[in-house]
Amino acid sequence: MMTTTGEAGEAERSKESAPPPSYPEGGRRAWIVVLGCFCVMFYTFGYLNAFGVYETYYLREALHEYSPSTISWIGSLQLFFQFAGGLIAGPMTDLWGPRVVLWPFSIIYVASVMLTSICKKYWHFILAQGVLGGLANGLAYAPAVAVIGQYFHKRRPLAMGIASSGSSLGGVIFPVMLDRMIYHTSLGFGWAVRIVGFLVLFLCMTACLTVVARLPPRKGRYFLLHAFKHPAYTIQVVGMFFVWWGLFTPFFFLPSYAESRGVRLDLSIYMLAILNSGSLVGRISSGFAAPHLGRFNLLVMASCACGILVFCWLRVVSTAAICVFAVLYGVFSGFVIALFPTTIAEVCAHPTEIGSYVGMALGVYGFPGLTGTPITGAMIARYKGYDEAIIFSGAVLIAGASLTFLARCLFAKGRGWRV
Template sequence: MGASMTDTLHDRHEKSPSASSTAFGDFLPPSVDSLDHEKQQAVSVGAPSDDWNPTWDDAHSWLVVVGCFIFSAVTAGWGLVWGVFQPFYQNGVLAGVPTPLLSFLGSVAGLCLTAFGGVFGKLADRYGYRPFLLAGSVIWMAGILGSAFSTKLWHFFLTQGVLQGISCAMVFPIVVAVPAQWFLKRRALAIGIVVAGSSLGGAVGTLLIRIMLTRVGQRKALVIYSCIDAVALAIALLLVKERRQPGTRRAPILWFDKSFLGDPVFWSLGACFLVTVFGYLTPIFFLPTYTKEKVPGISDFNAAFTLTVLNLAAAVGRTIIGFIADRFGPVNSLFLVTLLSGLSQMLVWTFVSTYGGIMGFAVLYGFNCGCFISLTPAVAARIYGPSRLAGLSGMLFMFNMPGNGAGAPVAGALLKATGHSWRTVACIMGSLQVLGAIFLLYARFKRESKIIAVI
């Protein structure tokens, strides 16, 4: 009986969510039915309700969420601040650098996250989370301090691009997976809060960086911000703890699952994420610049505030979408938010030219645009099941890479080639997101042919 109980608990641990079970850094909690099955399975074998069984949504569990939220806000949130840096650099230390190249600079960190997040997630599963959180924090500080003293383009590519991107790849996949070890009943809420941290961090960072760049300049602003980050990361390191049953062995790493390659449903998902990510970053990178052009005389702060509003709306949207997906299905939810995100670019952004109208677009786009990030592993788990989620998530990282690396630069090149025709840029980038929703339909109806169904 004792051996059976131990084996069962070990099996449950091996099937539990992990850091590598994330696509673009986000983790989907299992459905309510699967959670009930876990509890029934534990009872049926006489498993004790010990500290390992993740059914306690207690104060300590929420402290872990706070730590993960801080990590998410500091690291992943930084990528959403680039809309403030780009015009500042273009008018200052990097004057003369083409707009597409500057946009690519802002994409490097996200490119590194999608390229290496799956690798570091799997390594962290194998060797433990804390060493990677600590190393990621140190590299993060090196990147932000290095960018404070950067003067040439390649300096910024190294510091604000590669170093901070590697740091995000080490940290973000872990912190969005850790809460799944501490929660059962409120797992969706906990994960949603952590994911929303990146958007809230981008919103707060946008305001702080814009104010400090204007008042004290690049070097002092980034040094001050690095001090704030150092304190925040130290607190987060104290709060985030991995939860493992004592005596369990860590599973070996499965780097690549070839069985997906022959499945058209997999390529339907891949095509959806590929084109969706291509259109995703354009408003995030260019909305302050767009506002400055359309509203003459507006202050830098008010122009940057549009990006703050967009990120705040994204924080709300990412939190809410988990509950919607639980009720209506993650695939249905992904189709809806991807479609609305693209249509808001095509039908709203193309026609707004007042400050109030731009703010309205920021709210609408922000609420929908980032939800595909948190829904990616949800869809994968719903279509293929949780047992293969780690390998599939790592492969889906590859489809996000082109859009993260080239989406915003392509938009910048289009803007320049069309004589600053924002309508052309918005229509093309929005249509890519609509196309992504269309590509998803094959996977949706291949797995569930009924039009009205929870999937």
């Protein structure tokens, strides 16, 4: 026990005496890694962003006997494991490198998409799409976030914005693909999902070949629990817990909300594509804006803007207004999704620990991902309308933005306002 303590102390002293880490901030290898991470974001968060299409199809066709709240558990489980998988994959990436994680779980993820195409019953979808797909998603996502942090520091928001724009582009392409193939061809649901699976397979192979670590793996403990001793990290994680609790409500329920307001089915499904088009703009813009305004500052402003927009959703009733809401919410939610890994990495002491810091935070974020949309779905079913769900989502977004602002103030001490 004394030897272990002595080794840990020696490791801490050597870390403190070591020179600050350097970053390439670009180069062919670094941008190829960004391309691979773009592919990861495309088939993880991008596919998840299209769940509203599945929700609409399940409500109308495959699972029409179930309530919106019950069906939303499929997407919520997927979202939970998307985040919670980082608790496993983040430290694994730091200790053994990204390929140990990416290769096996990319294969599992493709299998989950193919299995979804043959599902018939509710529990089939829960297991194939919710559990297996979500877990493989999360285990592929965390290495991509961690590895980008090894190549970039000053330009990290730009690199992360470009990579995370893949999820927005996926959120545009997947809904349109699924809608056209399911409702406008003779392919049907099964072959529509299988074709999506082949696209996912191509993206997985590209990611596995291009996402490569720059630094040797770190040695030491699996979890770095000392991170929670830093208030800027802990309060930020708690604040973003509340943000994630409300952020995905429009992604899940905007299509069904639009249809309830008289928007035709095709256009209501395309609301997701419109929302993700706005998100694409937000994610790329965040990379250019962050060096001038600060990463924490932008994250707080974007989280607050999302909360305000959700409250405005209460009075959004016309087709044009719903489209405008989708674009604006997409832009600001894009800022949030692109920036949250960069602010976590900012409080990290060394780039070889980024995976663990991000992974532990993602593990916490899994719980609001699991419960957020079932809560709002239950409110929609209980009150026969969307107002109560919208108020809940807006309130937790504002609460999360306030706590994230507190973390920003703690981190900014001695660093100036542009953090």
